[in-house]
């Protein structure tokens with residue numbers, strides 16, 4: 001099996017599962033309990049928080065554990081909207097955000113918020129000057145992702161941050177779900193970023209775990225009210241075992257980040273070079289030397305063949321890829337990002353995504369390329 005669908009989810013590491021099991025078995029007390037079962041649970045939770053904070057270069061109080069990327073995006077966007085609605089109802093976002101951001105914006109629009117959705121260029125990137133031009137006196141939030149989940153485009157977060165320096169009251173949220181372990185921390189935790197959202201299962205942690213970087217002093221109204229856990233930001237008895245496992249997963253990813261980025265770049269390069277220039281192939285992501293693209297995502301189309309047909313054809317050879325976004329892939333034929341890039345329908349409906357992880361190898365890239373050649377020859381008959 002070759003697993004090239006790491007942007008959809010990653011395989012939990014055995015060490016991470018061991019940690020989960022051990023904590024769930026041995027430290028099962030409620031961290032809020034005052035008795036002697038509560039104390040070690042509390043200590044372990046705060047240790048995990050401190051470890052995540054250290055790995056991210058932020059303060060422990062700025063890490064809020066939660067259930068993952070969708071919750072984080074909702075919590076920051078709705079939490080800003082509720083907390084700042086008396087100051088303004090204008091929000092700026094991009095046309096290539098994940099559904100967790102885009103659909104949250106749609107909900108707010110229904111409730112009377114004014115949402116400016118910025119266009120992207122042919123690489124799927126926002127122009128920072130468009131952000132500057134969209135800012136109004138009633139703007140309360142700018143929400144732009146770090147790495148696009150459909151084609152891997154890296155958004156100009158630093159440049160947007162520089163523009164926002166002049167507007168200290170506006171919250172700046174970065175969906176960083178696809179950015180972990182990709183050498184992008186200086187951008188994701190840049191000086192003007194107020195909130196960044198993360199998902200454990202994208203870096204070998206467990207489904208249903210995640211965290212928000214919440215810059216000290218920034219106010220959100222909590223999405224989940226209740227017992228006041230997570231420093232009052234996210235109520236609910238903590239998923240201690242999941243949070244400790246997430247901290248371990250993050251440490252393991254960070255330990256080999258540079259090496260992994262280089263490896264993913266070389267795998268991407270090998271496949272990119274194999275695909276590019278073929279008559280019916282359109283590649284949407286950049287090669288390894290293009291700094292506007294993350295190392296792990298390579299999206300292309302065999303134009304004229306439907307994306308799901310390509311996915312299933314590779315699957316028959318034991319290679320797992322996806323249409324452009326796992327969440328959307330069962331619902332729609334078209335990729336939102338490619339549509340926003342004004343890619344013609346025929347190309348967008350043929351798009352598939354290869355998404356790499358630290359466990360992939362160059363040998364797998366070679367095998368992918370061999371299978372590609374075989375399928376491409378077969379597909380020529382449909383295309384012509």
Ligand SMILES: Cc1ncc(COP(=O)(O)O)c(C=O)c1O
Nearest residue numbers: 068069070098100149177178199
């Ligand atoms: C960019 C981005 N944001 C948010 C999410 C949602 O994360 P989760 O699956 O943890 O809810 C995803 C998942 O694919 C994503 O790629």
